[in-house]
Structure formats: structure tokens, C-alpha cells
Amino acid sequence: MRTKTLLMVLVLSVVLAIPAWAKTLRFAFQGDAKSMDPYSLNETFQLGFLNNIYEGLIQRGPDLEIKPSLAEKWEVMEPTRWRFYLRKGVKFHDGSPFTADDVIFSATRVRAKGSDLKTRIAADTKVVKVDDYTVDFITSAPNPILYVEWGTWYIMSKSWTEKNNAVTPESATGEGENYATRHANGTGPFKLVSHEAGVKTVNEVNPDWWDKANHNVTKVIFTQVANDATRVAALLSGQVDMAYPIPVQDMKRVDGNADSRMLVGPELRTIFLGMDQYRDELLHSTVKGKNPFKDKRVRQAFFQAIDIEAIKKKVMRGLSEPSAMMIAPGVNGGGNPKFKRLGYDPAGAKKLLADAGYADGFEVGMDCPNDRYVNDEAICLAVVSMMAKVGIKVNLLAQPKAKYFPKVLAPKLDTSFYLLGWTPGSFDSWNVIYNIHGCPSETGSGKFNLGRYCNPKVDALAVQILSETDQAKRNAMIEEAWTMTINDIAYIPLHQQALAWGVRNNVELKQRPDNQFDWRHVVIK
Amino acid sequence: MPALIIRRIIQSVLVMLTVAVVAFTLFRYVGDPVSQMVGQETTIAEREQLREDLGLNDPIIVQFVRFALNTVQGKFGISFRLGRPVNELFAERLPATLELSLVAALFSLVVGIPMGVYTGLYPDRVLSKVFQTISLIGISLPTFLIGILLILFFGVLLSWLPTFGRGDVIQLGWWSTGLLTASGLKAVVMPAFTLGMFQLTLIMRLVRSEMMEVLRTDYIKFARARGLTNRTVHFGHALKNTLVPVITITGLQLGSIIAFAIITETVFQWPGMGLLFLQSIQFADVPVMSTYLILIAFFFVVINLIVDILYHVVDPRLRFDKSVVLGH
Numbered sequence: 001m002r003t004k005t006l007l008m009v010l011v012l013s014v015v016l017a018i019p020a021w022a023k024t025l026r027f028a029f030q031g032d033a034k035s036m037d038p039y040s041l042n043e044t045f046q047l048g049f050l051n052n053i054y055e056g057l058i059q060r061g062p063d064l065e066i067k068p069s070l071a072e073k074w075e076v077m078e079p080t081r082w083r084f085y086l087r088k089g090v091k092f093h094d095g096s097p098f099t100a101d102d103v104i105f106s107a108t109r110v111r112a113k114g115s116d117l118k119t120r121i122a123a124d125t126k127v128v129k130v131d132d133y134t135v136d137f138i139t140s141a142p143n144p145i146l147y148v149e150w151g152t153w154y155i156m157s158k159s160w161t162e163k164n165n166a167v168t169p170e171s172a173t174g175e176g177e178n179y180a181t182r183h184a185n186g187t188g189p190f191k192l193v194s195h196e197a198g199v200k201t202v203n204e205v206n207p208d209w210w211d212k213a214n215h216n217v218t219k220v221i222f223t224q225v226a227n228d229a230t231r232v233a234a235l236l237s238g239q240v241d242m243a244y245p246i247p248v249q250d251m252k253r254v255d256g257n258a259d260s261r262m263l264v265g266p267e268l269r270t271i272f273l274g275m276d277q278y279r280d281e282l283l284h285s286t287v288k289g290k291n292p293f294k295d296k297r298v299r300q301a302f303f304q305a306i307d308i309e310a311i312k313k314k315v316m317r318g319l320s321e322p323s324a325m326m327i328a329p330g331v332n333g334g335g336n337p338k339f340k341r342l343g344y345d346p347a348g349a350k351k352l353l354a355d356a357g358y359a360d361g362f363e364v365g366m367d368c369p370n371d372r373y374v375n376d377e378a379i380c381l382a383v384v385s386m387m388a389k390v391g392i393k394v395n396l397l398a399q400p401k402a403k404y405f406p407k408v409l410a411p412k413l414d415t416s417f418y419l420l421g422w423t424p425g426s427f428d429s430w431n432v433i434y435n436i437h438g439c440p441s442e443t444g445s446g447k448f449n450l451g452r453y454c455n456p457k458v459d460a461l462a463v464q465i466l467s468e469t470d471q472a473k474r475n476a477m478i479e480e481a482w483t484m485t486i487n488d489i490a491y492i493p494l495h496q497q498a499l500a501w502g503v504r505n506n507v508e509l510k511q512r513p514d515n516q517f518d519w520r521h522v523v524i525k
Numbered sequence: 526m527p528a529l530i531i532r533r534i535i536q537s538v539l540v541m542l543t544v545a546v547v548a549f550t551l552f553r554y555v556g557d558p559v560s561q562m563v564g565q566e567t568t569i570a571e572r573e574q575l576r577e578d579l580g581l582n583d584p585i586i587v588q589f590v591r592f593a594l595n596t597v598q599g600k601f602g603i604s605f606r607l608g609r610p611v612n613e614l615f616a617e618r619l620p621a622t623l624e625l626s627l628v629a630a631l632f633s634l635v636v637g638i639p640m641g642v643y644t645g646l647y648p649d650r651v652l653s654k655v656f657q658t659i660s661l662i663g664i665s666l667p668t669f670l671i672g673i674l675l676i677l678f679f680g681v682l683l684s685w686l687p688t689f690g691r692g693d694v695i696q697l698g699w700w701s702t703g704l705l706t707a708s709g710l711k712a713v714v715m716p717a718f719t720l721g722m723f724q725l726t727l728i729m730r731l732v733r734s735e736m737m738e739v740l741r742t743d744y745i746k747f748a749r750a751r752g753l754t755n756r757t758v759h760f761g762h763a764l765k766n767t768l769v770p771v772i773t774i775t776g777l778q779l780g781s782i783i784a785f786a787i788i789t790e791t792v793f794q795w796p797g798m799g800l801l802f803l804q805s806i807q808f809a810d811v812p813v814m815s816t817y818l819i820l821i822a823f824f825f826v827v828i829n830l831i832v833d834i835l836y837h838v839v840d841p842r843l844r845f846d847k848s849v850v851l852g853h
Contacts, residue, residue, distance in 0.1 A: 028689075034606055034607055034608070035607065035608050037608075040608065041562070041563070041564055042563070042564025042565065042566055042567070043564050116562075116563050116564050116566075116567055117564075117566075118566075118567075118571075119566040177603070177608060177609045177610055177613075178608060181607075181608045181609060182609070196617065196796070197607045197609075198607075198796060198800060198801060198804060199617075199796040200690075200796075223689070223690060223794065224794070225689055225794045226791065226794065226800075226803075226804065227791055227792055227794065229673050229676070229792075230673075230676065230688060230689050230792055230793065230794055231689075233673075233676045233677065233680055233681050233688040233689070234688050234689050236681045237680045237681045237684055237687075237688050238684070239680075239687055239688055239689065371807065400556065400807065401556075401560070401561065401807075402555060402556025402557060402558070402560070402561060402807065402808065402809040403555075403556040403557075405557065405560035405561070406556060406557035406559070406560055409560060409569075409572075410569045411569060411573075422565070425565075425566065435565075444568050447568060447569065448565065
């Protein structure tokens with residue numbers, strides 16, 4: 001009799017422990033969040049993952065619109081002084097209250113040694129506490145886009161990091177593991193339970209979250225599944241509720257399966273080709289004594305030799321959006337109908353080359369990653385054969401990113417012709433104008449301008465764009481800058497690749513164009 | 526025997542040192558970890574500083590000596606990719622790989638030996654032909670293809686087995702085991718089969734040819750003449766005498782199983798050392814790669830040593846001292 005009662009109690013307690021509304025979200029991605037430290041790596045997946053655990057002063061909504069988060073509102077007191085009013089009653093996962101001290105601490109930590117997010121706040125910006133729930137940011141020059149990247153600048157708890165000896169984000173260069181590498185203490189809707197990189201990361205819902213939850217998820221289990229076929233199989237067999245990215249050749253299978261569907265949308269990253277326009281003689285070419293890419297006619301010939309529709313149809317299987325600009329439509333300044341791609345015209349390209357003195361064509365080396373972007377190597381191979389049609393022999397060197405980036409990035413800049421992709425973290429044109437089109441200099445301008453395109457007028461405009469606070473004026477200047485760089489054929493933009501998420505049919509979610517997966521919008525039926 | 530062991534250990538140290546040198550030199554060509562340790566906004570100066578801090582700008586000799594000295598002291602460094610001590614990472618991943626390898630080896634033995642005996646005894650029966658055909662598939666199909674086909678069939682179409690991962694694990698001290706839970710056992714079936722398939726084929730073919738060879742020898746004829754039962758002749762005398770090469774091969778193959786679990790682990794997202802190694806190559810995570818290779822070399826060396834000792838136990842002819850044989 002006693003055993004029976006005991007058994008009843010046991011069964012009851014088990015039943016009660018698992019409420020009927022317990023919903024677990026299981027998802028898989030090809031990579032993993034390398035660290036749970038929100039300042040250790042400026043990378044989309046890691047920041048997107050932590051966005052569910054940590055929160056910034058602002059947040060980005062499903063369509064990337066800026067919304068208040070830990071800051072309830074903000075105002076510009078004077079052009080160089082911004083005041084942020086913090087949300088009251090917010091608690092970190094360890095129960096400690098969120099105050100201005102945490103914001104000031106986070107502003108210091110994000111700019112400390114070992115942080116990869118130093119650009120979130122300029123080094124000379126002062127962060128001043130007004131009272132426990134008010135913070136002033138004092139910049140050295142007016143900055144209209146001060147806070148646009150703060151959707152991924154997460155606020156950490158001062159007391160928690162101090163207690164656990166994780167005051168700076170240093171990791172690989174240090175002696176041991178940083179506590180924040182595998183532990184997290186944010187204010188967000190989910191709490192980190194355990195993180196084993198490459199194996200499994202478990203999170204549970206934060207019942208004390210300050211905001212009203214739109215999701216119905218109680219537990220989130222993330223697994224890295226690196227192999228494409230295995231990831232697709234996991235989704236098809238229902239072992240995960242969501243998986244991404246789905247390789248283009250498997251999309252039909254996911255859609256064809258009765259229980260799953262594809263979510264496809266344009267990504268913000270623009271894939272483009274760059275040319276060395278600086279050296280007097282190309283490093284990898286048969287043309288000696290001069291640099292053909294210095295001649296705009298040659299750059300235009302290269303542009304018009306590319307059949308972007310063929311790349312879209314054959315290489316990307318329809319899942320790309322050809323682009324006339326170096327930014328995606330979702331970025332401020334992008335999608336401007338004024339700009340059109342130069343048409344595909346191999347005959348015209350040949351003529352341009354002949355006019356420039358290269359009637360017989362020439363050879364040029366091309367660098368390409370083979371594990372970084374969707375079908376990156378295949379795109380380069382397509383470019384090689386298209387160039388062959390106009391008499392240019394391209395010698396392709398496609399390498400893994402660990403070999404590709406050190407070769408082409410500064411200081412080596414060892415490339416004549418290359419493929420690269422770029423997403424502006426601020427979702428604003430200035431970032432691309434400054435990093436990709438600016439004349440390379442010690443100050444950081446043109447950091448990723450590998451071909452060293454340089455137009456001083458564009459640089460001058462970039463300086464003005466940075467500090468212009470009148471939006472209409474600013475946007476007019478952005479358009480002017482794009483007009484100049486597009487007329488110069490500074491680059492050959494190719495396309496925006498597509499986001500490819502595979503989702504089980506019982507799951508509703510929102511796909512963000514920056515490829516971040518926000519669990520706040522997940523509803524499991 | 527002690528002399529043999531000491532000699533072997535000295536050889537092993539040399540082997541491992543060579544592996545370390547070769548591995549370290551190779552890593553120079555894998556690529557630069559820094560471009561992946563930082564995001565796109567990091568300035569060139571900061572990248573250079575990081576390279577300096579990690580000691581990547583030092584001459585390769587200096588890097589190697591530092592690495593070797595640290596390794597001898599048991600300091601394997603911090604993973605560039607994960608920011609965690611390398612020995613901790615391996616301690617976490619080691620159980621997964623060893624469990625998978627042992628299950629695979631056991632599977633190949635338990636299935637391979639009977640299949641070999643059968644095909645050896647009755648080479649003309651239909652079932653033998655079937656076994657031979659299966660073994661041909663096992664030896665000619667690449668591992669990843671077998672794995673993906675299995676996933677497709679048993680995971681996606683039939684939904685019998687999980688398509689990836691290790692299932693639920695139980696922590697026994699620092700050792701995590703998946704062999705004590707239902708989901709863990711289910712999860713190990715396909716990876717172990719995939720990994721063990723090649724060894725199974727090897728063992729089966731080995732046992733078969735050895736059996737056929739032994740069955741022709743005089744002592745088997747004498748055993749039959751003595752009127753012993755088939756059972757005793759086949760298993761008591763014939764099989765026992767085929768086991769020496771089987772032990773050698775199994776032992777040596779166990780090292781290969783552990784080392785080549787990389788592909789199986791990748792296909793099944795099995796959280797073992799091989800998967801860790803593969804991810805580290807893509808990242809040029811030198812501390813993890815070097816440790817992995819040294820660890821694998823260590824496994825091979827230890828397994829070889831054990832095989833040598835087992836030889837002496839199983840084969841009485843080797844137990845006699847050389848001096849005795851030579852008549853001194």
C-alpha cells in the first residue's frame with residue numbers, strides 16, 4: 001500500500017514538473033557561438049545568439065527597426081551630448097538590478113583590450129552617470145548614428161563580472177579561460193543553462209523578463225551541425241525544429257517534405273568583385289609596366305563581361321538578387337532606383353578592352369574564398385569563364401578563408417582581382433563608404449578597400465556624412481557619394497545572397513534580414 | 526619482457542617527437558587564425574597586435590620550442606577559436622570518441638569473426654557469397670557515403686534512429702557516457718556501424734583466409750583423425766590459431782578507428798575529438814591541432830605496445846627467449 005502511494009506521488013510530481021505548456025525549441029546552425037562573452041567576437045551568429053540572453057540599450061525589431069530596450073527613451077541635449085533614460089525595475093538573471101553603473105561599466109569593457117566590438121563606442125566618447133537611471137554620452141563631434149549599432153552592444157552586469165573575474169574580455173591571449181566564455185548573465189528573455197561549444201547549448205526561459213513575451217518557448221536547445229547533409233536530415237526527420245543555412249540544392253527537398261518549409265529572403269550582405277587600382281604594376285598579371293585596372297574602360301569591360309542573370313540562375317539557383325549598388329536595399333541609402341547595373345555586353349566589353357589597348361586581352365590572377373559565402377568558389381568559376389569570352393584569362397586561386405583573408409587583407413593586400421562580401425553592421429551607407437571606398441589611411445578609413453580605390457571627393461563627403469544631423473541633407477550626400485563611386489566603377493557589385501532557413505511547419509518565427517535568429521518571435525504549435 | 530617494454534618506450538618517445546615536429550611545421554601552412562578571431566571592424570593595427578600577443582610573429586623554431594616545452598609540462602595552451610584550455614576541451618571530447626571507437630571495434634569483431642569463420646568453412650554456400658558481396662561494399666564505399674545513406678534511410682525515411690549527435694549522456698566523474706541511456710544507445714548505432722564497416726570487412730576477410738589456410742594444415746587433419754567433433758576442430762583448434770594476425774590487425778586498426786573517426790564524427794555531428802579537430806583546421810586553431818596529433822600519436826604508440834605484449838601472451842613461440850632459441 002505504501003509503495004503504491006509513493007508511486008502515485010512520484011508519478012504526480014513528474015507530471016506536475018512538466019507543465020502542459022512546456023515548449024522546447026531545437027535548432028541547428030552550421031557554426032557555433034565560439035564564446036558566450038558578448039564582446040569577444042563581432043560576428044553575426046554569435047551576436048545574434050546572445051541577443052536572446054543579453055540586451056542592449058536599443059533593440060532591432062523583426063524588420064530591423066530601432067526600438068527601445070534597456071533604454072526607455074533618449075534625446076539629444078546638444079549635438080555632442082546624448083541622454084539615455086534607462087528602464088527601471090529590470091533585473092539581471094542573477095537577480096541583481098540593472099542601473100547606470102552597468103551601462104558605464106559595459107561602455108568601458110566593450111572598449112577594453114580583447115574586445116572585438118571596440119567600434120560600438122568611439123574611444124573618445126565619455127560616458128557619464130547623471131543618476132541611477134540616466135546616462136549621458138558625450139562625443140567629440142556630432143554623430144547622428146551614435147546608437148545604431150547598439151542593438152548588438154549588450155549590457156553586462158558590473159557586479160557579476162567583477163565577482164567572477166571577467167572584467168576584461170580577453171581570452172585566447174590570456175593564461176586561462178575567461179568566466180564569461182561559458183557563462184552568461186544578461187537581462188534578456190532567455191537564460192543560459194549550459195554551453196558546450198560544438199556540442200550543445202541549452203537555454204531556458206527567463207520568467208522575470210521585464211517585457212511581455214510574444215513567444216511561447218520555455219527551453220531552447222541549440223546544436224551545431226556542420227555537415228550540410230546532416231543538418232538537412234536533422235530537419236527533415238524532425239530532430240530539430242529549425243535549421244540554417246539550407247544549401248541551395250536541398251531547398252526543394254525541405255519544401256517538398258510535408259512537415260517542413262523554406263523561409264527565403266534577401267540578406268543584407270552584398271557580394272562584389274574588387275580590382276587593384278593602386279599599384280603601378282599588377283602583382284598577378286601578364287601586363288607589365290602598367291596597371292590595366294587604373295583605366296576605367298577596363299573596369300567597365302570587366303563589369304559588362306559578367307552575365308549576372310546567368311550567375312543567379314545557374315550558380316545561385318535563383319536565390320540571389322543582382323545589385324547595382326554596394327549595399328542591400330535594407331541598408332540606409334540602398335535600393336535607390338536611380339542606380340542601374342551596367343548591362344551584360346560581351347561585344348561592348350571587347351571593344352572597351354581594345355580601346356584601352358588590350359585587344360588581345362591579358363591574364364590576371366583572381367583570389368576567392370571557398371568556404372565563406374554561398375557558392376563563393378562557383379561564382380568565381382563562372383566569372384572566370386565569362387571573362388574568357390572577352391579574351392581575359394583569369395587564373396583563379398580559391399582557398400579556405402583561413403588562407404584567403406591573410407593573403408588579401410591589409411597589410412599584405414596580395415591580390416589583383418578578388419571576391420568579397422560585406423554587411424554594414426550599422427545598416428547605414430556610411431560604414432560601406434568609409435571602410436570599402438575610403439582612401440586607405442592610418443586613421444582606419446578604407447580598411448577593407450583592398451584594391452585601394454581612392455577618390456578624395458568621396459572621402460570629403462564621408463566626413464560630412466558622419467557628422468550631418470539633418471537626415472534629408474545627410475541622405476542627399478549619401479546619394480552623391482554613391483553616384484561618384486558608381487560612375488568611377490570602383491567595384492563590380494554582384495548580388496545579395498539569399499537567407500535560407502528551413503523550418504518545421506509547427507513553428508512560426510520571424511526571419512530577420514541580417515540573418516539573426518531572434519527567439520522572441522518563436523511560436524510553437 | 527621488461528627490456529622489450531623499455532626499448533619500445535624509448536622508440537615511442539622518438540616517434541612522438543617526430544610527429545610533433547612534422548605537425549608543427551605543417552601548421553604553418555594551414556593559414557592565419559587572426560582573421561577569424563576578430564570581426565570585420567577590427568583595425569589592422571589591432572590585428573597585428575593580436576598576432577604579436579599570440580606569438581605568431583616569432584620564428585617558427587621559437588614557436589616550436591615554446592610549444593614543446595609547454596607540452597612536456599602538460600600545458601597545451603588556450604584554443605584560439607574557443608578561448609578555453611585545450612586539455613579541458615580534449616577531456617570533454619575524449620569519452621565520445623573512445624566510446625564510439627570501442628563500440629565500432631567491438632561490432633566489427635563480434636560480427637566480423639563469425640562471418641569470417643562461416644565463409645572460411647563453407648566458401649561455396651550462398652550465404653558466404655552474400656557475405657563476400659557485403660564485404661566488398663564495405664571496403665569500397667567511402668565512409669561518409671555509407672553514413673549519409675544510413676542517415677537518409679534509417680533517420681529520415683524510417684525515423685528509427687537519430688540522425689545526429691550523441692543523445693543523452695550521463696556524467697560519471699569526468700567521463701561522459703552515452704551507453705547508459707536509451708537515446709544514447711540509439712544514437713551510437715549508425716555512427717558505430719559506419720565506422721566499423723571497413724574493419725568488419727577487413728577482419729572477416731582475414732579470418733576467412735586464415736581459416737582456409739589453417740584447415741589445410743596437418744594438425745587439423747590429425748584432429749579430425751582423432752574423431753573430434755567439428756565444433757572442437759573448428760573453434761578449439763582452427764580458430765584459435767587464426768587469432769594471432771587478427772589481434773595484430775584489430776589492435777592496429779583500433780588506432781586507425783580512433784584517428785579516422787574524424788569523418789564519421791563530422792557526418793553524424795558526433796561531439797568527439799575528430800570533430801573538434803576538423804573545426805579547428807578550418808579555423809587554423811594551432812593549439813588544438815597540435816594537441817590532437819600528439820594525442821593520436823600517443824594512442825598509436827600505446828596500442829602498438831599493448832599489441833606487442835599480447836603477442837607474447839597468445840603465441841607461445843615468441844615467449845621463448847631469443848638466446849634459448851639460438852642455443853646459448
